[in-house]
Amino acid sequence: MSDYLEGLNPPQRAAVEQMEGPMIIIAGAGSGKTRVLTYRIAHLLKNGVDSFQILSLTFTNKAAREMKERIGKVVGQSEAKNLWMGTFHSVFARILRSEADKLGYPSSFTIYDSQDTVRLMNSIIKEMGLSKDQYKSKAILSRISQFKNNLITVKAYRNNPELIEADTMAMRPQMGAVYKEYVDRCFKAGAMDFDDLLLRTNELLVRFPDVLSKYQDRFRYVMVDEYQDTNHSQYLIVRALADRFQNICVVGDDSQSIYAFRGANINNILNFQKDYPDVKTFKLEQNYRSTSNIVEAANSLIEKNKTRLDKTIFTSNDAGGKIKIMRTLSDGEEGRWVANSIFENAMNLQKTYDDFAILYRTNAQSRAMEDALRKKGIKYKIFGGLSFYQRKEIKDLLAYLRVLINPNDEEALKRIINYPARGIGETTMDKLSVAANHYNKSLFEIISDLESTDIKIQGPTKTKLNNFATLIQSLQITAQGNNAFQVADEVVKRVGLIKDLQVDGTPEAVNRVENVQELLNGMKDFIEERKEQDLDSSLTAFLEDVALASTFDNKDEDDTPMVSLMTIHLAKGLEFPYVYIVGMEETLFPSAMSVNTRSELEEERRLFYVALTRAETQCYLSFAHTRYRWGKLIDCEPSRFLEEIDERYIEHLAPQRNKVVANRFVDSGLFDDDDIPRDKIRFRKPVTRSVRNQETPEKKTPFKQPQNLRKVTPQLAQQMNTSKPAQKLAAGNKVSHAKFGVGQVISVEGAGVNVKAEVKFENVGTKKILLQFAKLNILES
Ligand SMILES: Nc1ncnc2c1ncn2[C@@H]1O[C@H](COP(=O)(O)OP(=O)(O)OP(=O)(O)O)[C@@H](O)[C@H]1O
Numbered sequence: 135m136s137d138y139l140e141g142l143n144p145p146q147r148a149a150v151e152q153m154e155g156p157m158i159i160i161a162g163a164g165s166g167k168t169r170v171l172t173y174r175i176a177h178l179l180k181n182g183v184d185s186f187q188i189l190s191l192t193f194t195n196k197a198a199r200e201m202k203e204r205i206g207k208v209v210g211q212s213e214a215k216n217l218w219m220g221t222f223h224s225v226f227a228r229i230l231r232s233e234a235d236k237l238g239y240p241s242s243f244t245i246y247d248s249q250d251t252v253r254l255m256n257s258i259i260k261e262m263g264l265s266k267d268q269y270k271s272k273a274i275l276s277r278i279s280q281f282k283n284n285l286i287t288v289k290a291y292r293n294n295p296e297l298i299e300a301d302t303m304a305m306r307p308q309m310g311a312v313y314k315e316y317v318d319r320c321f322k323a324g325a326m327d328f329d330d331l332l333l334r335t336n337e338l339l340v341r342f343p344d345v346l347s348k349y350q351d352r353f354r355y356v357m358v359d360e361y362q363d364t365n366h367s368q369y370l371i372v373r374a375l376a377d378r379f380q381n382i383c384v385v386g387d388d389s390q391s392i393y394a395f396r397g398a399n400i401n402n403i404l405n406f407q408k409d410y411p412d413v414k415t416f417k418l419e420q421n422y423r424s425t426s427n428i429v430e431a432a433n434s435l436i437e438k439n440k441t442r443l444d445k446t447i448f449t450s451n452d453a454g455g456k457i458k459i460m461r462t463l464s465d466g467e468e469g470r471w472v473a474n475s476i477f478e479n480a481m482n483l484q485k486t487y488d489d490f491a492i493l494y495r496t497n498a499q500s501r502a503m504e505d506a507l508r509k510k511g512i513k514y515k516i517f518g519g520l521s522f523y524q525r526k527e528i529k530d531l532l533a534y535l536r537v538l539i540n541p542n543d544e545e546a547l548k549r550i551i552n553y554p555a556r557g558i559g560e561t562t563m564d565k566l567s568v569a570a571n572h573y574n575k576s577l578f579e580i581i582s583d584l585e586s587t588d589i590k591i592q593g594p595t596k597t598k599l600n601n602f603a604t605l606i607q608s609l610q611i612t613a614q615g616n617n618a619f620q621v622a623d624e625v626v627k628r629v630g631l632i633k634d635l636q637v638d639g640t641p642e643a644v645n646r647v648e649n650v651q652e653l654l655n656g657m658k659d660f661i662e663e664r665k666e667q668d669l670d671s672s673l674t675a676f677l678e679d680v681a682l683a684s685t686f687d688n689k690d691e692d693d694t695p696m697v698s699l700m701t702i703h704l705a706k707g708l709e710f711p712y713v714y715i716v717g718m719e720e721t722l723f724p725s726a727m728s729v730n731t732r733s734e735l736e737e738e739r740r741l742f743y744v745a746l747t748r749a750e751t752q753c754y755l756s757f758a759h760t761r762y763r764w765g766k767l768i769d770c771e772p773s774r775f776l777e778e779i780d781e782r783y784i785e786h787l788a789p790q791r792n793k794v795v796a797n798r799f800v801d802s803g804l805f806d807d808d809d810i811p812r813d814k815i816r817f818r819k820p821v822t823r824s825v826r827n828q829e830t831p832e833k834k835t836p837f838k839q840p841q842n843l844r845k846v847t848p849q850l851a852q853q854m855n856t857s858k859p860a861q862k863l864a865a866g867n868k869v870s871h872a873k874f875g876v877g878q879v880i881s882v883e884g885a886g887v888n889v890k891a892e893v894k895f896e897n898v899g900t901k902k903i904l905l906q907f908a909k910l911n912i913l914e915s
Pocket residue numbers: 141142143146161162163164165166167168169170387390421422423706707708709747
């Protein structure tokens with residue numbers, strides 16, 4: 135018996151050793167599904183399967199890298215390198231690159247990200263003269279995405295009266311025309327959006343039987359992790375590829391299906407048995423990840439869902455701490471509580487920040503968390519949201535590079551044609567777009583051959599356009615035979631991107647320059663890494679890497695341990711010793727949009743199940759009574775999900791709020807400007823909503839609202855009513871402070887309630903004191 139299989143329990147091992155034929159592993163969170171896939175690949179390789187013949191599809195590229203790494207330890211890194219592993223999108227982009235010409239695409243096709251597609255849709259709606267309110271770009275794009283994921287082409291759409299009627303009813307009678315224009319424009323630009331990567335792969339496999347046959351023959355073993363979240367398009371690809379050998383192994387958990395809103399189809403799991411009648415089914419029931427309190431709490435929650443497959447999950451891990459629930463007054467306070475708790479846990483339990491994750495339902499919630507972590511000096515990294523590659527200056531440089539490779543890339547071209555400013559305005563662009571449509575050419579083709587059109591553009595503008603075309607063409611020559619870094623470096627210099635930012639001189643601009651330099655550094659790393667592995671280091675390869683670096687795959691900038699922040703959707707498959715799930719409030723989680731139907735509510739509950747089951751040692755839940763959303767302060771109610779966890783696994787923490795406020799405002803009297811907690815200066819009604827297990831509600835004390843402090847607690851109000859801020863204090867006075875002791879006033883500034891004194895204390899150094907709150911006794915004046 136080979137020892138590499140020792141880290142498996144008997145059912146896991148049975149699944150690993152089942153090498154041939156269709157099989158499915160349906161099992162709860164943390165039961166080792168991903169681990170089984172990893173070991174199974176190693177096992178196949180150990181048994182003589184060629185590494186080129188294994189295709190493994192994962193949820194993130196990061197997960198694929200980690201699996202490869204582990205497999206490499208068993209079979210050797212060079213062997214592991216040949217595995218086809220990655221997300222659906224990255225694996226199929228790779229296939230499409232080599233087959234693109236069959237579909238009429240250049241092999242250097244661009245991948246449009248969501249910003250590109252929104253911009254393109256905006257232009258289409260404008261050019262077609264449609265109303266922006268009826269045709270909202272994002273809504274249209276998500277509808278198109280639905281079509282594509284269900285393989286509904288433009289033609290299929292047009293032959294489907296039900297769809298047409300649905301759109302007509304939704305006041306979008308031109309939907310078909312918009313869809314067609316969008317598809318045509320992407321095609322003309324040599325660009326694919328994310329859904330195209332799947333749609334076109336399907337097209338490729340259906341239209342070209344020889345291509346299908348080639349890949350069927352290559353991928354003798356196909357594996358899919360997180361199978362519960364595959365959509366129809368992905369399902370078809372997998373089924374087609376595995377059709378010849380039928381060595382297909384899928385793993386998933388119906389209770390963790392959380393992408394229905396993006397077209398994931400849970401029936402793919404449920405129908406697997408129908409598709410492959412001789413399928414072998416494996417169950418894994420032991421959770422190795424979490425304490426039994428966490429496992430039981432999650433079980434008690436998910437039982438509330440009616441639609442689910444019957445599964446048991448148990449653990450022999452210790453009971454561990456109960457799930458701790460914290461309530462706070464505001465989102466700001468929630469952030470500070472989380473930051474404090476992380477800080478204390480890290481200190482007291484000797485943990486590094488890598489051991490902590492903060493999970494939330496929506497990206498917007500990260501702001502309060504970030505503020506609090508920054509103030510506490512805790513390093514963190516955010517997954518999702520605006521990634522490095524989405525920043526403007528980075529996108530600008532990338533757009534230049536994209537145009538060099540694929541001058542037909544319309545969105546990239548529009549981004550840079552007047553950046554840095556060249557005096558090519560919107561009117562000119564509109565004329566060019568019209569001409570491009572008229573002659574059925576790309577914008578760049580029109581620009582580089584203005585003479586052959588009857589487009590009416592004035593002399594000076596013509597010169598500018600000619601200069602631009604010449605610039606691009608000469609850079610294209612540079613791009614030939616140089617690596618990604620050399621080309622980018624040349625672009626930055628010739629186009630003057632950094633120079634343009636330096637002229638600006640603002641701190642933001644300085645930051646941007648650094649980002650551009652960071653991108654160049656990143657390219658150097660990329661090239662070295664690729665060379666080491668004997669892989670393509672061309673500009674095309676780099677751009678593809680960037681386009682597919684899902685926001686999740688942020689490259690870690692350094693090795694400093696950092697707290698991870700991300701939405702629950704992105705946390706799927708991951709695990710952390712300490713997990714904080716924040717914003718447990720009605721209309722936020724479950725989200726307001728999901729409480730109308732049972733199936734949507736059940737999806738939210740599965741999402742909460744995913745969140746809970748990420749925690750290994752301890753899980754915290756928190757909610758706030760008030761929160762800023764959409765620029766407004768709103769009152770919040772605790773989430774119904776809190777009630778749904780069996781009480782036995784729950785512990786309510788006592789709010790520390792009064793103590794915190796007292797410390798901050800009264801005891802210390804210390805007020806560095808940026809130390810004023812943001813929510814303390816907001817205006818807000820005192821909240822009296824009763825909450826389960828709540829201590830005596832705060833008493834409301836009437837008080838007068840000071841001008842600059844809009845949020846005042848009763849303690850603070852009392853303090854303000856009794857203290858007399860208008861002390862006649864002047865530089866040179868000797869004063870005493872209850873906490874800081876004796877000191878000398880250096881300066882006094884500000885007026886009214888804002889009077890601040892800078893005091894040099896004998897023992898604690900210089901502090902700024904806001905007299906409104908400090909008790910400074912003048913000893914000598
Ligand atoms: N037999 C085992 N012995 C020791 N540790 C194990 C065993 N099986 C799984 N684990 C560990 O348990 C944790 C959860 O495993 P894994 O991530 O594979 O579960 P999963 O079923 O894929 O979870 P999820 O549903 O969240 O994706 C991992 O840290 C894994 O290494």
